[in-house]
Amino acid sequence: MSGGATAADEVVDLCRKLIRYDTTNPGDGTGPGERAAAEYVVGLLQDVGLEPELFESEPGRANVVVRLEGTDPSRPALVVHGHLDVVPAHAPDWSVDPFAGELRDGLVWGRGAVDMKDMDAMVLAVVRQMVREGRRPARDVVVAMFADEEAGGRLGAHWAVEHRPELFAGATEAISEVGGFSVDVAGQRVYLLQTAEKxxxxxxxxxxxxxxxxxxxxxxxxxxxxxxxxxxxxxxxxxLQLTPTVRALLEGVADLTGLPFDADDPAGVEALVEALGPVSRFVGATLRxxxxxxxxxxxxxxxxxxxxxxxxxxxxxxxxxxxxxxxxxxxxxxxxxxxxxxxxxxGLEVPFEGALVDAMTAAVLAEDPGAHVLPYMLSGGTDNKSLSRLGITGYGFAPLRLPADLDFAGMFHGVDERVPVDALQFGTRVLDRLLSTC
Known part of the structure; x- marks a missing residue:
């Protein structure tokens, strides 16, 4: 490996600095906007010789896009996207300043630590390392950092798709937030890959x-x-209505736990959902x-x-x-x-199969042998909805290996949002493998 900081070395610092940019999005136009954070992202990318584009949908509502040329540019491109805005945080309810990016007990604390400045930092760290080392992704990769996701993306991904579709030319697939994280099921680590959203x-x-x-x-x-x-x-x-994604998840949980699966038995379905621990709040909302x-x-x-x-x-x-x-x-x-x-x-739903799914699964298992990967449906939504208007198939894949006792689902839009340092470092290794091979 060439000299200089690796992705694992700098991802924590990047995450903390991103959190310190207050990009609160109340949804009513009164927030500070994403411009300052977007300019920071532009600087990080320019620092390694890339030429990102920053554009605004409205004053202060900034988006950043850059394309990395792959070793085989004839293949369809992959979009790797995040959002820079966060939901409001009521500081008196928190144990720490929500915009200080504090490092405590091996975790990074602050609004956006899991939604989704952690993924933003992992993507930026991996891209910077690849460019510094002269490595190219397996195919063209479009890196996008959007505004306004927390208010539906009208001024972010939706605006970019409507007004700047050429930035995503040739792209057929995308990865983003709220998938690829681990949960404990009957003492076994399971990574949930998001293949659907309501x-x-x-x-x-x-x-x-x-x-x-x-x-x-x-x-x-x-x-x-x-x-x-x-x-x-x-x-x-x-x-109760089980889509193919939810059915596949519950069948996988049944195999791991030995619990019976009967799609016509609400009590049995609920037992399988409960076996997912705290993330059952996500999954339980996808049953209907x-x-x-x-x-x-x-x-x-x-x-x-x-x-x-x-x-x-x-x-x-x-x-x-x-x-x-x-x-x-x-x-x-x-x-x-x-x-x-x-x-x-x-709503979105795609099969849990194909070359990209295989590559995501392989990248996780290479870093965590013996783990399992299952599909799931997100009860909320992501900017993959906007990209789907361009025919781009989106997955949730922000890989994090998490402690079994961490209430990850409760961190989203919650109080004392935080992410483990070693989970961030794990995610950079997985993303590097993925971009190098997919």
């Missing part, structure tokens, strides 16, 4: 009625109509559609019956089943409530 439907419910004096009898009250609809939608017992009311608004005075009342519902539908989801929600809303899309994006 669709997104943030819905606005609008109820209208007759405005009037609060002392009068009202049989057409917008608040009453809305409250009933919200209660029905929030309490609806969505039926979901609708969670999150906001309510109505009225402007105590003694005035308003003519309109609104609510917001966070809906997540299974891939390929949006029509049945919409039909059921409309029925639950009832005749007095209109259902409108605030944000909608597609």
């Amino acid at each position: 669709g997104l439907a943030w819905l606005r419910l609008v109820a209208r009625g007759r405005a009037g004096h609060g002392s009068q009898v009202s049989t057409d009250n917008a608040v009453t109509h809305l409250a009933a609809a919200v209660a029905r939608i929030g309490a609806h017992p969505w039926p 559609h979901s609708t969670n009311p999150t906001r309510l608004a109505a009225g402007y005075k105590e003694n005035v019956i308003p003519g309109e009342a609104t609510a917001v519902v966070d809906g997540r539908f299974l891939p390929g089943r949006s029509a049945e989801f919409d039909e059921t929600v409309a029925g639950l809303a009832g005749p007095h409530v209109q259902v409108e899309d605030l944000v909608r994006d597609t």
Whole structure:
């Protein structure tokens, strides 16, 4: 290996420095934006001789893209992407300053440590090492660091796909966040490779009625109509529906634990999900559609019956089943409530097979022999949704070998977000293998 820092040497420092850039994205346009962090990324890439492009969708909402030429540029390109924004952090709830990038007890602490400045740092560290050593990836690799993922990607990946599609020319596959991390199943280490993610439907419910004096009898009250609809939608017992990805995961867990798998036995399915430990919160939400009311608004005075009342519902539908989801929600809303899309994006599901899946699996097992790799579906969403508009097949693969007792799922958007140093170093080795061979 040539002189200079290796990816494993510098990944921790890169992760800590990225965390120190406050890129909070409240989703309402009031955040500081990603520009400063994007300029830092540009500097890191320019430092090794690359020529990245920084572009903004709006002032301060910055994205960075660079292409590395592969040893066989005739092959379809691979997109390796991350996002630079993070969700808000309420500092008084934290044990540390969420934007200090503190190193404590062998872990890097801070907002973005797992979502997803850890992966950003691993990608940057690996790319810098490969370029310094004069190595090229097996095929062209497009590295992208997007803005605005935490608000649906309208100013980030979605904007880039719509306005700068040429940056992804020739790309057919992509890897990004929330996959490739390890969990403990019956004392065995299992890496969950994300091959699916639920669709997104943030819905606005609008109820209208007759405005009037609060002392009068009202049989057409917008608040009453809305409250009933919200209660029905929030309490609806969505039926169990196992997609191919979830079925393959549960079959794998059954093989490892000896528990029976019967797709028609809800209790047995739940037992298999629970065997996944803390990550069962991710997996449990992929067994069915979901609708969670999150906001309510109505009225402007105590003694005035308003003519309109609104609510917001966070809906997540299974891939390929949006029509049945919409039909059921409309029925639950009832005749007095209109259902409108605030944000909608597609669900994704791809087979757990193919050359890239084989390469990701091999890269993990080369660093952790004896482990297992299984597919799973993410209950949330990633920028792979946006890239799918260009026909790019996306996977979640941010490889981390984690302690069995670390509540990794709870770190996402949670308090005291942190990632182990040795997990970051493990991830750089896996990603280096992958980019060199896939």
